Amino acid sequence: MSPFRILLSAISSTLIVTSCASQPEPPVTPPDFFHTNISVEGAKRFSFSIAVMAGNKGKDSRVKLNGGPMPKMGKTPPDGKGPHIDPTSKLYEHLEAKLSETGYCREGYTEIDTYQTESRLNLIGECNETATEQDRVFFVNRYGY
Numbered sequence: 001m002s003p004f005r006i007l008l009s010a011i012s013s014t015l016i017v018t019s020c021a022s023q024p025e026p027p028v029t030p031p032d033f034f035h036t037n038i039s040v041e042g043a044k045r046f047s048f049s050i051a052v053m054a055g056n057k058g059k060d061s062r063v064k065l066n067g068g069p070m071p072k073m074g075k076t077p078p079d080g081k082g083p084h085i086d087p088t089s090k091l092y093e094h095l096e097a098k099l100s101e102t103g104y105c106r107e108g109y110t111e112i113d114t115y116q117t118e119s120r121l122n123l124i125g126e127c128n129e130t131a132t133e134q135d136r137v138f139f140v141n142r143y144g145y
Contacts, residue, residue: 029051030051030119031051032048032049032050032051032094032098033047033048033049033050033120034046034047034048034098034102035047035048035142036104036139036141037141038131038135038136038139038141041130042130042131043126043127043130043131044104044105044126044127044129044130044131044135044139045112045124045125045126045127046104046105046109046124046125046126046127047122047123047124048091048094048095048098048122048123048124048125049091049120049121049122049123050087050090050091050094050120050121051119051120052087052116052119052120052121053087087116087121088114088121090121091114091121091123092123095123102139104127104135104139105125105127105128105129106127106129107127107128107129108127108128109125109126109127109128110125110126110128111123111124111125112124112125112126
């Protein structure tokens with residue numbers, strides 16, 4: 001192999017490696033949290049939360065969401081970067097998907113509290129039905145409460 005080809009291969013390899021290394025890593029979306037709790041009496045409660053965007057930092061440590069006016073969807077935020085997506089609608093969308101996936105609340109649920117912390121939107125709820133024996137086996141209380 002000629003020295004020219006060796007040099008050309010080395011330069012090509014270096015360019016490929018450098019171009020791959022300079023690509024920004026895609027943002028990591030923190031997972032949703034879904035915690036269940038079945039009381040001795042059979043009440044099926046749950047806590048669900050999703051991560052909020054970093055731009056929401058600096059708010060109060062706990063902001064009550066239910067009871068106040070909801071932000072409008074589809075409007076352009078002040079920074080002009082695309083339409084505003086209501087984070088609470090994302091919370092409800094993810095919760096519905098999780099409840100459908102797990103079958104935890106088969107007859108719907110009652111919302112007890114919805115609030116925002118610095119990095120997450122949270123919803124606490126109770127299922128409309130009581131727990132079956134199968135529920136008690138499948139949704140074991142893993143958090144000591």
